[in-house]
Amino acid sequence: MNKIKRLIYAFGPYANPEERRIGKFFAHLHERDSRNRTQSKLSHLVTENVAIVNLWTEYRYKGYRYLTKSMRRDLYKNLEQIKTDFAGFSEKNVINIESIYKQIALLGVDTKPLQTKQDQLIRIVQIMQYLSPNNGRYIYRASSSFGRLLQDPAKSLLEGDCNQILTLYLYLFLLQFSLQDLSLTVYPGHVALNFMGVDIETTNGQFTLYDRADASRVPVQEIVSINLLDTSDAYLNKHIVQPEVFLQAARLAYILGSDRELVQKNLKYAYHNTIVHLMQRDQYSTALKYAKISKDQLLLQTVGHNGAVYALSQNKYAQARSFASHSIKRNELLSNINFNEGVGLYNAKKYQPAIALFEKSNSHDMVLRCYEGLYFEQQQLLKNVKTVDDIKKHANTVRKMHRYAKKSDNSKLIKYTKSLIKYL
Numbered sequence: 001m002n003k004i005k006r007l008i009y010a011f012g013p014y015a016n017p018e019e020r021r022i023g024k025f026f027a028h029l030h031e032r033d034s035r036n037r038t039q040s041k042l043s044h045l046v047t048e049n050v051a052i053v054n055l056w057t058e059y060r061y062k063g064y065r066y067l068t069k070s071m072r073r074d075l076y077k078n079l080e081q082i083k084t085d086f087a088g089f090s091e092k093n094v095i096n097i098e099s100i101y102k103q104i105a106l107l108g109v110d111t112k113p114l115q116t117k118q119d120q121l122i123r124i125v126q127i128m129q130y131l132s133p134n135n136g137r138y139i140y141r142a143s144s145s146f147g148r149l150l151q152d153p154a155k156s157l158l159e160g161d162c163n164q165i166l167t168l169y170l171y172l173f174l175l176q177f178s179l180q181d182l183s184l185t186v187y188p189g190h191v192a193l194n195f196m197g198v199d200i201e202t203t204n205g206q207f208t209l210y211d212r213a214d215a216s217r218v219p220v221q222e223i224v225s226i227n228l229l230d231t232s233d234a235y236l237n238k239h240i241v242q243p244e245v246f247l248q249a250a251r252l253a254y255i256l257g258s259d260r261e262l263v264q265k266n267l268k269y270a271y272h273n274t275i276v277h278l279m280q281r282d283q284y285s286t287a288l289k290y291a292k293i294s295k296d297q298l299l300l301q302t303v304g305h306n307g308a309v310y311a312l313s314q315n316k317y318a319q320a321r322s323f324a325s326h327s328i329k330r331n332e333l334l335s336n337i338n339f340n341e342g343v344g345l346y347n348a349k350k351y352q353p354a355i356a357l358f359e360k361s362n363s364h365d366m367v368l369r370c371y372e373g374l375y376f377e378q379q380q381l382l383k384n385v386k387t388v389d390d391i392k393k394h395a396n397t398v399r400k401m402h403r404y405a406k407k408s409d410n411s412k413l414i415k416y417t418k419s420l421i422k423y424l
Contacts, residue, residue, distance in 0.1 A: 006301075015072045019051045021045065021172045026060065031251040031267065036053060038255050043221045051079055051171040054146050054164075054227055061228055061249035061351045067147055075150040079171070084152045086172055090126045100125055108211045109198045117196060120177050124195055127172045131158070131165060132205030138165065140203045143230065158185040162191050163227050169193055170220065179220045186259075187215040191226055219376070225253040225378045229266060243274035247290070268296065275299050277308055284323065291326075302333045308333045346370060371408035375401055398424060 014020040022045055029038070045053055053233075055075060059067040097118060101111045114121055124173040131138045138158040141148065149160035149168055160168070170193075173182065185192045185199050192210060193200040194217060199208045228249045249264075250270035257263035271294040278287035286308030304326025311320035317337055326332035343366070344358035351370040358366040378401045382394055391398065398420045405413035 013069070014054075015076070016047055019072075022053055023060070026248060026252065027249060028056070029251050029255070031182065031254045035254060035255050038252075039221060042224060042252075042256065043179070043219070046170070046221045046224065048175060049171070050167055050174065050223070051146075051150070052076070052168045053224060055150070057224065057228060057249070058146050061245060062145075063245075064145055064147065067145075071147070075147055075159070078150045078152045081154065082150070082154045082158075082168070082283075083172070083175065086130050088128070089130050090123075091127055093129060096124045099121060104198050107198065107207060109209060113196045114198070116153065117181055120173075120181060121195065122367035123173055123176055123201060124169075124193075125170050126172055128200060128202075128205040130172075131168065131202070133203075134205070146227075146234060148277045162203050162228070163230050164224065166191060166193055167223060167227070169200070169202050170223065174191050182220050184220060184222060184226075186218055186222075186226070187212060191223070220399050222256050225256040225263070228253050228259070229262070243270070243277040246270050247274045268294070271296060272299065279303065282310055284310055288323065288326070298327050305329060305333065307339070311406045312337055312340055315340075315344065329354050339363050339366070341378050342366060346373070349373060351377075368408050368410070371404045372410060372413070375408060375410075375413055388423045391420055395424050399411050 012020075014023060025041060025045060042053075055067070058064060059072065064338075072134060078181075095399065100121065101114065105111050129135065133139060135152050136157075138149075138160070140161065141159040142161050144159055144161045144164055146160065146164050146167065148159050148399075149164045151158050158168075162393075170179070170182070173179075181196055183194045185194045187210065192208070193202055199210050201208050247270040250267045254263045254267045271290060275287045276289050278284070278290070279302075284303060287299075287303045288307060291303045294300075302398070304323050305328070307323035308320045308327060311317075311323055318342070320337045321334060324330050324337060327333055338357040338361040342354045342361065342363065345354035345357065346366065346369065351373045355367055355370045358364075359372065380395050381397045382391075385391055385394060398417065400416035402414075402421055405417045
């Protein structure tokens with residue numbers, strides 16, 4: 001690694017090049033991206049290193065305080081220890097494949113397809129035996145953090161829930177084979193591995209068959225969206241995850257999730273929280289951008305109204321009008337914006353543009369006051385007038401004063417200008 005790359009990883013957020021590739025993929029994700037293309041890209045990342053994908057997303061989108069860059073590097077070292085330990089276990093552990101076929105057949109699964117993938121099945125059995133709770137390396141813990149699972153097996157017990165242990169299964173399987181024959185069996189609150197028709201319950205290392213109405217088969221890479229939507233580890237302190245960050249996680253889950261009702265509800269919730277959070281920080285332009293993307297009309301109208309009110313308070317009238325165009329109270333807001341901008345122009349003695357705005361806001365009294373202002377501006381031009389000849393020389397000014405006096409509806413001003421006009 002050259003000096004520039006060392007500096008990037010010394011001061012940047014990423015622990016290694018793999019995290020950087022994964023981080024860039026997530027950063028550019030959008031829910032309107034092609035689902036097939038996104039699945040293909042994610043499948044490639046999962047195949048390269050599903051464990052790093054899981055740990056990075058857990059750090060980035062669940063906000064665990066303990067998952068610092070140095071801690072993640074230590075966990076990756078532990079992952080290498082697991083890999084080495086598993087390799088040693090596999091060499092010593094001879095699998096009686098015929099007894100495995102019989103065991104699976106008792107579940108009512110056709111073993112003929114499995115017999116064409118004998119090496120892959122042996123690898124799965126080795127993983128099952130290695131991570132079986134009965135062998136003392138692993139213990140199930142609900143809603144756990146992946147970091148609890150990535151421990152040095154020679155020193156610590158590996159702890160994880162169904163998502164986490166299944167991810168480790170995938171990692172160990174991918175060291176030798178591709179994911180093409182694997183899928184996931186999911187039902188509310190649970191996920192299991194499936195290999196050519198037989199389910200593997202990774203939490204206890206047993207073959208099974210989840211023949212239930214609410215179970216479905218989904219691609220392996222969906223483990224990422226399942227992990228993103230899973231409950232955070234209640235045992236660990238964590239940062240508050242910024243809503244914008246959670247929104248990015250919800251976008252991925254929306255693209256890949258097979259449970260459309262769940263992911264749509266989750267995405268809507270993420271948009272709502274993100275937009276409310278941005279409005280609380282007066283970041284209305286960004287909130288408006290997200291509201292437009294969400295296509296939630298109520299959110300869009302709320303951002304439009306609140307953004308217009310805030311921009312108006314900052315005397316940003318053009319911006320206020322832009323926000324107001326999205327509000328259900330558009331006309332009311334525009335009238336208020338026009339009035340306030342008109343007042344500013346009136347105070348700056350810019351009476352003509354102020355009149356145009358006051359007319360739009362139906363502020364008749366202020367229109368009259370503007371014409372009074374225009375009258376007095378013209379009157380200032382007569383301050384050195386002393387004779388009738390002087391008045392005649394300023395005939396144009398006097399006529400303007402008379403016109404403005406009539407438009408101001410001020411009887412005193414009208415009367416005075418009439419007294420001057422008689423000398424013209």
